[in-house]
Amino acid sequence: MGKVITLLKLLPRLHQIILSILVVITLMVVFLPSDDAQASRSTNSALSGSVTFSDEGKAIIPNAQAYPVPLAFRTPEPPSAAEIAQDASKANQVDLTQTALSSPAIDNEEDTVEAAEHKEQFIVRxxxxxxxxxKRAGLSARDVYEITQLPKAKKNLLKIMPGEEIEIVKNEAGELTKVHYHLDPISTLIISKQSSGYSEAVETKQVESRTKFAAATISSNFWNAGVSAGLTPNQIMQLATIFGWDIDFALDLRQGDNFAILFEEEYADGEFLRNGNxxxxxxxxxxxxxxAVRYKDGSYYSAEGRSMRKAFLRSPVxxxxxxSSFNPRRLHPVTGQVKAHRGVDYVAAVGTPIKAAGKGRVIKSGYNQYNGNYVFIKHNETYTTKYLHLKKRKVKQGQTVKQGQVIGTLGSTGRVTGAHLHYEFIVNGVHRNPRTVKLPQSLPIDKKEKQQFLALSQQLMTKLEQQQQVQLAAQ
Structure with a gap:
């Protein structure tokens, strides 16, 4: 050491200063700790013995990611929008997982409650x-009393009919919880029992309307043609009623006549309910x-808008x-003498309803030995109709009647050889043939509705024509 100092003294003054600075720098490098070593010590302290050190003094963290800058010396930065969204997604996943882990017990509890309910159908005898x-369902008289205090239940359940079904729902303890009663094909009355008492509600199915096509050609008679087209008896009668003012379905039809219709079918929950209009x-x-086209007012009009309904029915039965037809020089079947038959005799089963041919006032309703039970109706100053040989009269003198209203039933009272209706049609005091007389038209569709009706008419008649062409092509 003494030799080193002597040697330094022999050096020039400038060299001595430079060498002293170098020595000081060397000592600082040797004795001051590095950043890596400081970071290792900090990490070592934080991990409490879970970290080992390399020969260079660096910390070795098992399964840890290496960072270029030690975590302890990083300046925290705000997370990006993507990181926030990712964290939120992870949090939701955790919440859903926790919910999924805890919810099965609740779901299972609900399933258990539903499974514990017992439903049973009872047919009204x-x-x-x-x-x-x-009582047959195992319920008490008190249940009956409390349920019949509900307005809808009282109105419907006290009028149950044989063949109807009532569904009784009970819980696991055998106590009543619900009653289901079908009011009609789409409405169900549901009575529920809670701790506070009974309540009622009507559940209604959603009805879907579909359009269907049917057509047929008459070969033997109109009824058979309607059946072959798949129409129900009600639809056949409805069709006859629509055209009944223009066509006599008993006398005017011929082989080769044909018809085609579009009608509604109603469905609820995909199941067929009934035929519509x-x-x-x-x-x-x-x-x-x-x-004929049906408009929103419920009436039928020709495709051009003329009313299908005449002021009078062509036949009242x-x-x-x-x-026996209208004949001014007919021989009377009982007396054998020439006596004008001033009406038409329609034969039908005894008791068949007789309908008023048009709106009017009953001017006579009585009985005599010739006419039997009879009814006369004055429609206005021009028209009067008469109905003879009735079994029963259902209207009184002075009563106002509507077109199609039942005024009596067909019979064989008075001077007759068999059951029939004798029907007379009088115009300005003169008897006319009821089968051929020109009937006055009802009013056409209102002018305000004309354009809207014609648009509907064109749409329906075009569809009807298209369906007929499809059917013809398929034959």
């Missing part, structure tokens, strides 16, 4: 009352074409055949 049916129809009778 002949002579059954609600009390008798509930006829929307449009076409009837070819002896070469003449008749059309659904008859089988005409036994």
């Amino acid at each position: 002949s002579g059954d009352t609600l009390a008798a049916l509930f 006829i929307l449009a129809a076409e009837f070819i009778n002896q070469g003449d074409k008749y059309t 659904d008859f089988k055949y005409v036994s």
Whole structure:
């Protein structure tokens, strides 16, 4: 060491200063700790013995990611929007996982409650009352009393009919929880029991309307043609009623006549409920074409807007055949003398309803030995109709009647050889043939509705024509 100092003294003054600075720098490098070593010591302290050190003094963290800058010396930065979204997603996943882990017990509990409910159908028997049916279901008289205090239940359940079904729902303890009663195909009365008492509600299915096409050609008779087209008896009668002012379905039809219709079908929850209204129809009778379109007012009009309803029905009874036509020089079947037959005799079963041919006032309703039970109706200053040989009269003198209203039933009272209706049609005091007289038209569709009706008519009649062409091509 002494030799080193002597040697330094021999050096020039400038060299001595430079060498001293170098020595000081060297000592600082040797004795001051590095950043890596400081970071290692900090990490070592934080991990409490879970870290080992390399030969260079660096910390070795098992399964840890290496960072270029030690975490202890990093300046925290705000997270980016992507990182926030990612963290939120992870948090939601955790929440859903926790919910999924805890919810099965709740779901299972609900399933258990539903599974514990017992449903049973009870058919109303002949002579059954609600009390008798509930007793058969194992319910108490108090249940009957409390349920019948509800307005809808009282109105409907006290009038149950044989063949109807009532569904009783009980809980695991055998206590009543619900009663289901079908009011009609789409409405169900539901009575529920809670701790506070009974409540009621009507559940209604959503009804869907579909349009269907049917057509047929008459080969034997109109009824058979309707059946072959898949129409129900009600639809066949409805079709006859629509065209009944223009076509005599007992006498005017011929082989080769044909018809086509569009009608509604109603469905609820995909299941067929019933047939609806006829929307449009076409009837070819002896070469003449008749059309009918149903408008929103419920009335039928021709495709051009003329009312299908006349002021009078062509015939006031659904008859089988005409036994005697209008004939001014007919021989009377009882007396054998020439006596004008000033009406038409329609034969039908005894008790068949007789309908008023038009709106009017009953001017006579009585009985005599010739006419039997009879009814005369004055419609206005021009028209009067007479109905003879009725079994029963259902209207009184002075009463106002509507077109189609039942005024009596067909019979054989008075001077007759068999059951029939004798029907007379009088115009300005003169008897006219009811089968051929020109009937006055009802009012056409209102002018304000004309354009809207014509648009509907064109749409329906075009669809009807297209369906007929499709059917013809398929034959």
